[in-house]
Each structure stands twice: as C-alpha cells, then as structure tokens.
Amino acid sequence: MPRSTYQRLLGFVGKLAVLLILGFLVLPVAVVTIAAFNDRAILSFPPQAWSLRWFAKAIAYQDFRDGFRNGLVVTVWASTIALMVGAMFAYALDRYRFRFKKGIEGILLSPLVIPHFTVGLGFLILAAQVGWTRGYAVVVFCHVVLVLPFVIRSVYVSLRNLDQSYELAAASLGAPPSRVLLTVTLPLLLPGLVSGWLFAAILSFNEFTASLFVTAQRTQTLPVAMYNYVREYADPSMAALSVMYIVGTAVLIVFANAFLGLGKVLNIEQSR
Amino acid sequence: MNNLADSRNGTASSGDDIAVRFDAVTKRFGDATALREVSLSVRSGEFMTLLGPSGCGKTTLLNLAAGFFSPDGGEIRIDGARVNDVPTYRREIGMMFQNYALFPHMSVAENIAYGLKVRHIAKKERDRRVEEVLALVRLAGMAGRKPRQLSGGQQQRVALARALVISPKVLLLDEPFSALDKNLRASMQVELREIQRKLKVTTIFVTHDQGEALSLSDRVAVMSDGRIRQLGTPEEIYRRPCDRFVASFVGDANVLRGRLDGFDGAHSTVAVGTARVKVPEAPLRGVALSTPVDLFVRPEQLKIAEICAPSAFGGRVAAQVYQGGHVDLYIECAQSASDRLLVRSAGQDAMTRWPVGAEVGMIIGIDDAVAFPVP
Ligand SMILES: Nc1ncnc2c1ncn2[C@@H]1O[C@H](COP(=O)(O)OP(=O)(O)OP(=O)(O)O)[C@@H](O)[C@H]1O
Numbered sequence: 208m209p210r211s212t213y214q215r216l217l218g219f220v221g222k223l224a225v226l227l228i229l230g231f232l233v234l235p236v237a238v239v240t241i242a243a244f245n246d247r248a249i250l251s252f253p254p255q256a257w258s259l260r261w262f263a264k265a266i267a268y269q270d271f272r273d274g275f276r277n278g279l280v281v282t283v284w285a286s287t288i289a290l291m292v293g294a295m296f297a298y299a300l301d302r303y304r305f306r307f308k309k310g311i312e313g314i315l316l317s318p319l320v321i322p323h324f325t326v327g328l329g330f331l332i333l334a335a336q337v338g339w340t341r342g343y344a345v346v347v348f349c350h351v352v353l354v355l356p357f358v359i360r361s362v363y364v365s366l367r368n369l370d371q372s373y374e375l376a377a378a379s380l381g382a383p384p385s386r387v388l389l390t391v392t393l394p395l396l397l398p399g400l401v402s403g404w405l406f407a408a409i410l411s412f413n414e415f416t417a418s419l420f421v422t423a424q425r426t427q428t429l430p431v432a433m434y435n436y437v438r439e440y441a442d443p444s445m446a447a448l449s450v451m452y453i454v455g456t457a458v459l460i461v462f463a464n465a466f467l468g469l470g471k472v473l474n475i476e477q478s479r
Numbered sequence: 480m481n482n483l484a485d486s487r488n489g490t491a492s493s494g495d496d497i498a499v500r501f502d503a504v505t506k507r508f509g510d511a512t513a514l515r516e517v518s519l520s521v522r523s524g525e526f527m528t529l530l531g532p533s534g535c536g537k538t539t540l541l542n543l544a545a546g547f548f549s550p551d552g553g554e555i556r557i558d559g560a561r562v563n564d565v566p567t568y569r570r571e572i573g574m575m576f577q578n579y580a581l582f583p584h585m586s587v588a589e590n591i592a593y594g595l596k597v598r599h600i601a602k603k604e605r606d607r608r609v610e611e612v613l614a615l616v617r618l619a620g621m622a623g624r625k626p627r628q629l630s631g632g633q634q635q636r637v638a639l640a641r642a643l644v645i646s647p648k649v650l651l652l653d654e655p656f657s658a659l660d661k662n663l664r665a666s667m668q669v670e671l672r673e674i675q676r677k678l679k680v681t682t683i684f685v686t687h688d689q690g691e692a693l694s695l696s697d698r699v700a701v702m703s704d705g706r707i708r709q710l711g712t713p714e715e716i717y718r719r720p721c722d723r724f725v726a727s728f729v730g731d732a733n734v735l736r737g738r739l740d741g742f743d744g745a746h747s748t749v750a751v752g753t754a755r756v757k758v759p760e761a762p763l764r765g766v767a768l769s770t771p772v773d774l775f776v777r778p779e780q781l782k783i784a785e786i787c788a789p790s791a792f793g794g795r796v797a798a799q800v801y802q803g804g805h806v807d808l809y810i811e812c813a814q815s816a817s818d819r820l821l822v823r824s825a826g827q828d829a830m831t832r833w834p835v836g837a838e839v840g841m842i843i844g845i846d847d848a849v850a851f852p853v854p
C-alpha cells in the first residue's frame with residue numbers, strides 16, 4: 208500500500224522526536240564521560256589531551272573510598288530490610304482484607320509525595336532525640352523508608368500477575384500453606400523480588416538529599432562525599448566517578464537481565 | 480499400572496457407595512447466589528459431568544469439593560466424612576485446571592513428584608511412581624523437560640499425571656479441554672476416559688460442551704442458575720429431558736406447536752396439525768386437555784414419510800445439506816415454532832428422494848419426542 212505524504216511526514220517527525228529525546232538523555236552522559244578522560248584539571252570542554260589520571264585520583268581519594276564502603280553497607284542493609292518488610296506488606300495488601308487498607312495502600316504506593324529532605328530532617332530530629340546521629344542505623348532506617356514504596360510496588364505487581372491457580376494446584380496436591388509459600392509462591396515471585404531489591408539498591412546508593420541530613424562524617428555515603436568534594440574542588444575526578452557509577456549500574460542491569468530477563472526485572476512481562 | 484488401580488480399589492470396591500456427596504449446598508458471593516441448595520451424590524468410580532451454560536455454578540460446585548472456599552449452607556462429604564471445614568491440602572483430591580497450572584519452575588518429573596514429596600514418600604518409590612504414571616499418560620522420556628517446552632496436549636497430560644499420581648479420592652476437572660483444538664480435544668477425551676476406567680477413579684468433570692458431556696459421562700448433572708435441573712445417564716438426558724431448558728440445552732431440538740389431545744396410561748397424545756404424536760406422560764401431568772404444548776424432537780427422530788401417510792404432518796423441503804455421513808434437510812412447516820425444521824436423515828438417497836421443493840410428510844415415533852406446556 209503506498210503511503211501518503213502525510214503519513215511519511217508523520218513518520219519523519221516521529222523519528223526525529225525519538226532521536227531528540229534520546230539525544231537529550233545521552234547528552235549529559237556523553238559530556239561527563241568525555242570530561243572524565245580530560246587531562247586538564249579544569250572541567251573544560253572539549254578536552255585537549257586524554258588521560259586516566261582522574262580515575263586514579265578518584266579511586267585513591269580516601270573520602271570516596273569510605274563513602275563507597277559506607278554506601279554499600281547502607282544500601283545492602285536498607286534494600287534487604289526494605290525487601291523483607293515490603294514483600295510482607297505487599298503480600299498482606301494482595302491477600303488480606305483489613306481496615307484502612309485503601310488508605311495504607313495509598314500511602315505506601317504513592318511515590319515520594321513527601322520530599323526527601325523532609326524525611327531526612329525528620330530522621331535527623333528523631334535521631335538527635337535518642338542520640339543516634341553518629342551511627343549507621345539512622346541512615347539505614349531513613350533509606351528503608353525512602354525505597355519501601357518502590358519495593359512494595361514491585362512485589363505487589365508480581366503478586367497481582369501471579370496466577371492463583373498455581374497455589375491452588377499445590378494445595379490440591381496436599382501442600383500446607385507454608386509449603387505452598389516456600390515451594391511455589393516465592394520461587395514464582397523471585398523475579399519481582401530481585402527487581403524490587405535491585406531498584407531499592409540503586410535508589411539507595413544514589414540517594415543524596417536525605418542522606419545529607421542523616422549521615423555524619425564517619426557514615427557519609429558516596430553522593431554526600433562527592434558533594435563535599437565538589438564544594439571545595441572542581442576537577443574531573445567527579446566526572447570519572449560518575450562514569451564508574453554509570454558503568455557499575457549498567458553491569459548490574461546486564462547481569463540481572465542475563466539472570467532473569469529485562470522484561471521480568473522491569474515487571475513488564477507477566478511473571479509466568 | 481496395577482499399583483494405581485489397586486490403591487483405588489482398596490478404598491472403594493463395591494460399585495454403589497458414594498464417594499462425594501453434596502447435601503443442600505448453598506453458596507453466595509456477596510448478593511449473588513451461585514448455588515441454591517444443590518444436592519448431588521457421586522458414586523465411587525463414577526464419571527460425573529456437571530453441564531450447564533456459563534455462570535450456572537459448575538466451577539463453584541467443583542471448587543467447593545476442592546475446598547477452595549466453604550459453603551454458606553449444606554454439607555459436603557468425601558468418602559463419608561464431612562469435609563466442610565477440612566482445608567484443601569487434607570482432602571486427598573486431584574485437580575486439573577483449565578490452564579493446567581503446571582509449576583513453570585519445575586521439570587515435568589518435579590511437577591508430578593510434588594504431591595508425593597509433600598507426602599514424604601521416599602525418593603526411590605517416588606521415581607518409580609512418576610515413571611509409571613508418565614507411561615500411563617504416554618509421556619515416557621519427557622521427565623526432564625520444563626512445562627513450557629511441551630505442547631498443549633502434552634502439558635495437559637502432565638497435569639493429569641500430576642493429579643493422578645497421588646491416587647486421589649476424587650479427580651476434579653474444570654473444562655480441561657477448552658484450550659485444545661478440535662482434533663486434539665477428541666483424542667484427549669478418549670484418552671481421559673480410558674485412563675479413568677482403568678484406574679476407576681471417581682471423577683467430577685465440568686464442561687459447557689454438551690457433546691463432551693454426552694460422550695464421556697456415566698451420569699450428567701445439567702445445571703442452570705445455581706440448580707441441578709436434571710440428573711441422569713447421557714441417554715436419559717438426551718432422550719428424556721425433564722424440562723424445556725434441558726431439552727433445548729442438550730443436543731439439537733426442533734420445536735413444534737401442538738395441543739394436548741389425550742392421555743392413555745403411560746403416554747400423552749399431542750396433536751400436531753392433523754398428526755397425533757405419543758409422548759411420555761410425566762412432563763404433562765396435570766395439564767388440561769387442549770392446552771397448547773411445545774413438542775421437542777431431535778433432528779434424527781423426525782422421519783420423512785409419504786405426505787399421505789397416516790399420522791404424518793406435512794412440510795416442504797427448503798434446503799438440503801450433504802454432511803458426508805448423513806444429510807440435513809431443512810423443512811418449512813406450518814407447525815414449526817421457528818421458521819424451519821431440521822431433519823437428519825442417515826439414508827444416502829435422501830438427496831434425490833426429497834429434492835428441494837418436494838412436499839413431504841413427517842412422522843414421530845412413540846416416545847421419540849417430549850412435550851412441555853407452553854410457558
Ligand atoms: N469469586 C467470585 N466472586 C463473586 N462472584 C462469583 C465468584 N465466583 C463465581 N461467582 C459468580 O457465581 C456464579 C457462578 O459462577 P461459576 O464460576 O460457578 O460459573 P460456571 O458455571 O463455572 O461458568 P463458566 O462456564 O463461565 O465457567 C456466577 O454468576 C459468577 O459471577
């Protein structure tokens with residue numbers, strides 16, 4: 208069938224729009240990446256000479272090393288706790304009826320109506336009351352609260368997509384509820400659980416605003432360390448760090464994709 | 480395969496004891512009543528079919544037997560024991576789901592072994608029984624595959640094997656064949672019935688396909704609107720429907736307008752035009768003479784005769800359809816409730832004997848039709 212000029216025009220404009228959007232998405236990444244390999248000390252563009260020295264400097268810088276380690280500790284704890292709490296919550300939301308269910312559902316599933324700095328400030332005040340301002344606990348708790356909605360949502364969607372007949376079949380074969388949960392429900396939910404954990408981990412590791420309030424010098428996470436650095440220096444080691452960030456996240460996603468399939472990780476596909 | 484069969488015979492030997500009994504079972508969902516005081520007894524080893532249109536409560540009744548929810552009234556017994564409050568996993572049932580519900584993260588063998596594992600049966604014995612049942616459903620050699628690597632028919636057999644391997648007290652099947660294409664469906668039906676006979680497992684089968692119900696079942700319960708309308712053998716259901724609903728839902732039926740003409744013992748006589756047709760008396764009991772009645776007659780019970788034959792009523796052939804094994808004749812007739820009657824003639828000469836436009840007579844033998852008062 209011959210396409211009309213109108214259709215062709217529409218197709219062209221559509222392609223252009225997609226290219227532009229992709230361009231804007233990629234542009235900052237590209238600029239930062241190029242800057243990271245710049246030999247000069249100032250964040251100039253385009254670079255005159257290339258080198259890896261900013262990577263070396265970023266890796267060697269003690270505050271970044273500590274921030275990275277702190278961030279990992281906080282992220283692993285926060286996303287694991289959030290996954291356990293969130294999974295239980297999602298399960299309860301999906302399977303049981305109780306009072307105020309709609310309200311609780313609304314609060315837990317509405318992402319970030321409350322600004323991060325409010326959460327951070329709140330936790331700071333609370334922590335000051337009980338004298339916890341110097342420890343990891345307050346950072347971890349703060350991050351749990353921030354990532355919980357994402358985890359709940361991820362697990363909840365997987366539960367919704369889970370065909371109930373699998374569990375009924377297991378029960379009909381003689382499996383008591385606990386066994387059904389362990390041998391059928393959880394394995395079938397695994398993609399949702401992993402993707403929930405992964406999102407939580409990425410969010411937590413990148414979280415800055417609330418972390419700024421609740422971390423101390425000893426517990427500061429990488430984004431906070433980067434902020435403190437950039438207040439004093441302006442050299443491309445920040446850009447180098449950003450590139451490592453991007454590569455790290457990409458590796459994680461590729462790994463998850465190979466393990467589970469991206470569709471499942473992003474919860475696009477039905478979980479069967 | 481003797482092992483599976485024996486374990487069945489151990490619990491149920493005589494032919495007439497009741498394996499599953501529903502006693503005045505009522506089930507509501509919110510305001511809607513899905514089942515109204517349904518009573519039904521399924522004999523040991525029997526193949527019982529629940530047949531009815533969509534929404535009549537078939538699945539609900541089956542799920543009550545499975546224990547997926549409990550009834551709002553009445554009692555359910557399996558092997559004599561009241562199970563109203565017994566959870567599914569302690570009911571010793573085998574269930575096959577419409578979408579098969581094979582565990583996607585387990586292999587065929589693991590799927591089948593699941594129920595045995597739950598029962599703490601030793602690995603060696605487990606493997607032996609899995610192999611045995613795989614042979615029974617003709618899937619030997621497929622043990623290591625994942626469900627998604629199987630065709631629809633193969634998945635279905637795995638689901639059947641998984642339900643059977645635990646030697647359930649009752650096998651519950653909810654429209655198991657609806658996802659299969661026509662040819663595969665026919666062969667799976669035969670296979671299911673053979674296996675069911677071999678193992679003598681009590682079976683409750685849900686379908687809305689009347690052909691399937693008639694061809695597979697020992698007995699059929701025809702349901703509508705949360706009630707059982709008629710319970711009987713396929714032949715009883717087909718030949719002696721007890722009301723208009725069953726007569727029109729099960730099989731093809733022509734409807735003729737007539738009048739009640741008289742009684743004689745076991746029969747009533749219905750006048751159709753100039754003809755007199757003898758029908759079973761029961762559905763017309765208490766109806767006054769000359770009351771208008773509707774006569775339901777199957778296409779193959781309507782016989783073409785000479786127009787002048789005694790007790791024949793007339794019509795004109797409007798169309799012929801050659802069907803290979805038989806010929807469908809469409810006949811215009813003054814007494815027909817719809818515009819044409821369908822006559823199924825097995826004779827190969829029907830095409831030439833009764834060409835389009837021919838005036839023909841039709842006769843109905845004694846008890847070959849049933850009549851119900853016009854509502
Ligand atoms: N979980 C439920 N919640 C509310 N209503 C239900 C539920 N299950 C069934 N019903 C209602 O009960 C009635 C009977 O449903 P059921 O599923 O038993 O019908 P069915 O005979 O199996 O129909 P189909 O042939 O379409 O499967 C229907 O009116 C249905 O809407």
Ligand SMILES: [Mg+2]
Nearest residue numbers: 537538539653
């Ligand atoms: Mg149904």
